Amino acid sequence: MPPASRTPSDSPSPHPGLGRLPAALQWGLVAILSAAATAPLEAAGFPAALLMGPMLAGIVVALCGGTIRLPRIFFFVVQVVLALMIATMVSEDFVGTFAENWPLMLLVVLSVIGVSTLSGWLIARTGILPGTTAIWGSSAGAASTMMVMAEAYGADIRLVAFMQYLRVVFVASFATLVAHFGGHDGAAVPPHAWFEPVPLLPLAAMLVIGVLAGVIGQRLRIPAGAFLVPFALASVLNSAGTVTIVLPQWLLVAAFTLLGWNIGLGFTRAILLHARRALLPTVVSIIALISFSGLLAGLLILVLGVDPLTAYLATSPGGLDSIAVIAASSKVDIAFVMTLQTARLILVTLIGPWLARFVADRA
Template sequence: MLLVFVIALIGALLFSTLSFPIPWLIGPIFSVLVAQFFIKDRLRWPAVLRNTGLVIVGVAIGQQFDFSLFSDFKSLLFFMVIVNVLLFAFCLGIAWVIARSTGLTFKTAVAANVPGGLSQLVLFAEEEGDVHLTAVTYFHIVRVLGVVLLIPFLVSGHVVGGASIPLTWDVWQVGLVILLAAVAVPLGRKLKLPVAHFLTPIIVVIGLKFFGIEAPTMPSDVLHIAQILIGAYIGLLLKPETLRLPLNVLIGGMASMVAMIILTYGTSLLIARYLDLSFATSFLSTAPGGLDQMGLLAAAVKADISVVTVFQLFRLLFIFLCVLPIIKWVYREREESVQQ
C-alpha cells in the first residue's frame, strides 16, 4: 500500500509539473497502471481508501450544489429522457456489433456497453452466471480510463478548484462534515443508493444546505489527497493479465469507448445550445462515465456540478430501475421458453 501511494504521488507531482489537466487524479491512474507492468504481485490498494476519497469528493460536490437548478426542471427532465433513450439505443446497436464481431454473447455485450458505474456493472456481471466477467470488466475499465484521460483535454480542464485554507476552525468544520457524511454511508448502502460512498455525502451536504447550514469550502490539499486515493484504485483496476483477452475483444473495447465519446460530443453540443449550458457542463452531463468520476471532473473544470450530478444520477437510476431489470426479464423469459 505504501508503495502504491509513493507511485501515485510521483505520478501526481509529475503531471502537476507538466501542467496536465487534473494531475492529482490522472497522474496516479497513469503511474500506477504503468507500474504494474514492472512490479508483479506487490501492489495493493483497498477499496476503503478509494471510498474515503469518494466521501471527500462527495462532500465537496454537495457544497457546490445550486437549488436554482430546479427552477426550469421540466426542460432539464425532457433532455435527460431524450439523451438517455438515444444513448441506450446506440448502446444496443454497439452491443449487437460487438457480439457479432467478437463471439461474445449479446447479454455480455450489453452489460459491457451500458454506460453505468464501473463497480455496479461489474457486480451485475458477477451476479449473472452466463456473462463473461473479464470482458465486461475490461470494457468498463477502458471506458473509465478513456473518459477520465480524454475529457479533461476536450473541456480544457485545470486543477480542482479548492481554497488554500489554513488549519483553522473552518477546516475542523470540514472534518466534522466529512465525518458526518461517512457515518451516513451505511444508511445509503442500506437504501441501495448507487455509488453510496459518493452519493450519500452529496445528499447529506445538500440536506444541511437546505436547512441553512453552510459548510466552509473544501481545502484544495484535501481534494488532492482524495484524488490520489481514487486515482490509485482506478489505476490498479486494469491489470496486465486483463490484456490476455482475444485481440478482437480488446479492439472492440477501444472502439466502443471511442464511439460513445463521439456520440457524447454530438449530443452535448445540442444540449449546450438549447439549455444554454457551457460545453464542459453538457459534455460531462452526457459522458459515459460513472457519477463519481464525472462529478470529480466537473469540480475540476469549473462545470455546473448541479447539472452534471442530476444528469448522471438520472442515468444511474434509469439503468438500475429500467435497463438491467429488462435485460434480466428478457433472458429469464427466453430460458423458460427453451426449457418448455
C-alpha cells in the same frame, strides 16, 4: 513419495514482475510514479491532474505485474469525501434542474443508454464475447454498480471490469484534454495551501454525517449509494445554510489520489491477457460512444445554451466519481453536470437488468 521436481518453466511464479515485491515496496513505487506523472500535468495546468497522474501510475504498476489493490474501506471514504466536495459547489438543486429541462435530459440519457446497449449487442453478435458479458461491459452506468449486477446475472466479471474501467480511463482522459485545451482550467491550488487550517469540529461532524449516510446508502443497496446519499444530504444541508462544509485541501488531494489508484490498479496483466480478443472492438465502441456523447452535447449547447464543457461532461458515459472530480477542477455548471450524470445512473440501474436480458436473448 516426494513430489516430482519441476523446472522453472513448469512452475512459473504466481506473481511475475512487480508482484514479487512486498506490498509496501509496490505502494512506494506507485506513489513515486504518481508524483512523477502528476507534476508535469499540474505544471501544464491540466484539470484533475491529481486524479490523472495517480491513475496513470496505477495502470503502469498493474500492467507490470503489481498485485496491490486499494482496500474497499478507503474507496468508501473517497466516495464520501468527493460527495461532500461536490455538495459545496452545487448552487441549484437537482430536482429543480431536472424539472426545468426533463424532456431533453431524458432524451439525452436514454440515447446514451441506447447507443451503449447497441455497442454491446454488436460485440455479442460478432461472437467475440458472450452476450451478457458484452452488454454489461458496454452498459453506460457506474462501473462498480455494473460489475456487481453483471456477476449476479452470470457474466464474466473480469471482462466486464476490463470494459467498464477502460471506458472510464478513455472518458476521463479525453474530458481532461477537452477541459485543458478548451480553456476551462480551474485555479490550481499550490502545495503550500494544502495544509491551511479549517474549523475542525464542523469538519469532523460533517465527515461523521457523510460516513453514516454512505453506510445507509450501501445498506439500502442504492446504486453508488456511498456517493449519492451523502451528496444529496450534504447538498440539502449546505444550500439551506444548516451547515457550512469546508474541506481541507490535503483531504481532497488524498481523495483524488486514491480514486486514481483505484481506477488504474484495476488494469491487471491477467485481465488484459484475458480480454485481449475484446480489446479492439471495446476501444472502437468506446470511441463511438464518446463521439455520440459529443453530438448530444452539441444538442444541449444549441437548445439550452450551456457551455461546451458542461454539456460534454454531463453527457459523458463513464465514471460518476471521476467526472465529478473533473467538473470540480474546471469552470463548469456542476449542478447541470451532476443532474444528468445522476439521472443516467438511476435509469440504467432501473432498466439495466431487463435491458441486458432482453438484448442478450436476441444476440
